Amino acid sequence: MSDIFDGPVSAGELVLSLRGISKNFGAVSALTDIDLDVHAGEVVALVGDNGAGKSTLVKILAGVHQPTSGTINFRGKQVTMPDPSAALTLGIATVFQDLALCENLDVVANIFLGKELSPLRLDEVAMEIRAWTLLNELSARIPSVREAVASLSGGQRQTVAIARSLLLDPKVILLDEPTAALGVAQTAEVLNLIDRVRERGLGVLMISHNMEDVRAVADRIVVLRLGRNNGVFEPDASNQELVSAITGAANNAVSRRAERRKAAEQAHNQEQRP
């Protein structure tokens, strides 16, 4: 089944397309009628308030949950993903928020964990080469691949986790809160990384709470609210529009401040006029 999907992805191809996805947990509908498209070489940001269904959607795409109804199309073919390994073989890689790295192992061992080359006589040289190739393609700033992951910073760990997800040559990569809990410099580093993953022609679906980060890298911003689509925005959309879409209220702190500023500007302009 996987060889249908193994061919190279052409630029801008629609790799992942969701239509009418719903997910119920008992009486609670976490997702209702979600539509979502991810093209090759595109970063789609998924934003929404707590409980908007972002994580549920990512888990469906990672094969952790199954949708109650709706269809998932991957590279034009309808697919089902009964478990996480099915998603991986299709070419959908996920980096969860807790990166799940083994701190006592070095970078190479973490990247290849569970997929070691020649299991009975580990080929350390080949694995190290592949690890450096992956990290260099991402222009990653990892000092040494023979250091235990415990000695790396948060941004570097994120880099290792993303490099690991690229090992199986996926077509789409899902990032769950990649910049949460990172400092300014490390956030910038990870955003650069996302840019380079896009340049490699992968589709990126990124969950984030941080509007600045989203606007910095995303090509499209998809807003979820209470488990439903609540608008698609361009990255140059104003904070006010986004926050209104996320919270569903036109009247909030952001919009009030924006209105005050607008009023002040108008007053200022009127004063300047003769």
Added chain:
Amino acid sequence: MSAEPKQDISSSTALDRSDVRVKHQAGVGGAISAFFDRVRSGDLGSLPVIVGLVIIWSVFTALNPVFVSSSNLVNLLFDCSTVGVIALGIVCVLMVGEIDLSVGSISGFASAMVGTLWVNQGWPVALAIVAALAVGGFIGALYALLFNRLGMPSFVSTLAGLLAVLGLQLYILGSTGSINLPYGSNLVNFGQLLVMPDWLSYALAAVPGIVMLITGLRTVSRRRAVNLSAPSVGGLIVRVAALTILLELIVGYLNQARGIPWMFGLFVGLVVAMNYALTRTQWGRSMTAVGGNREAARRAGIKVRSIYLSAFVMCSMFAALGGVLSAARLASASQQAGTGDVNLNAIAAAVIGGTSLFGGRGSAYSALLGIIVIQSIASGLTLLDLSSSLRYMITGAVLAIAVIVDSLARRSRVSHGRA
């Protein structure tokens, strides 16, 4: 590419040396300062055990010079092998962050099985040993089942096993209480007398150096070929020469007495095989990963339950093998076999040797180094004619110190960013 490391760096930077922020130590001075950096940050490796060994040997030699005589050391090696094999099993369970407190009972039960099946029932000795190992493996599988399916902590399940298996041992030994294994049989000779011929022991002592040289040179040439930095050939040759000379000197000294016991040869062979399995195979990598972060290992597609199963089964089988060897060493299977300090000596040996109680860190060599420390203390105190009451107290104190060193080193590793 040039063979000179200096030109190497200036002409084309190696793939793993392109980041300027990282200090890369070169040469002998660099190797020494890198070593001190590692130790300061809590990555102690085998250092505490080697320091401890030097102290223990100096003290006992000062008190009684017979301690370092070659004949006493040969006896020491015979004694090391039995509990050492059990400690090797403990290394397996400690790697995945679990514990087996019943290894003493399992070893006693295995020796009782060999006694009854071989001497009383007339089974062939090999078959009796295989049966004992199989039952050991079965007990380990039972612990793994309780752990994997019922979530029973290994601490508790093996504590229950300690009593239950001891009961089994007493049951099959019956009212007689002990079975003497026939003197002159191969098994007893193996445990008490058989030593390697001199030429073979000298030849075997050269093997580690040769293997290290060949694999080292292959690694260097492979890494050079693909533009990775490689360790210097000179340093490799110095290390190989030092190791070979040291081993040959030890063998030469022991050959002044009886020589190297075959039983010790078996133990070292198992340690080397285990070290290969833990460091150079996917199974060993998975063991380390499960011990470090179980959830991460599971998400990486490692079958965590089978890893736990393999760890518990191997631990119990090594314990059973150690029991068979100690029966051979004592030429008897008795109610006392595997009781007393066997359990804690095995666990202490693994921990003293540098395997962490917290999982994910350790090596097969820690069983070898640790058991030499434990047996040195036992042998030295016996030579001083001190009672076993003092021996227990001192071994207990050494175990406590080893665990304290492990905990402190772990804390230091966390604060220095080494896990």
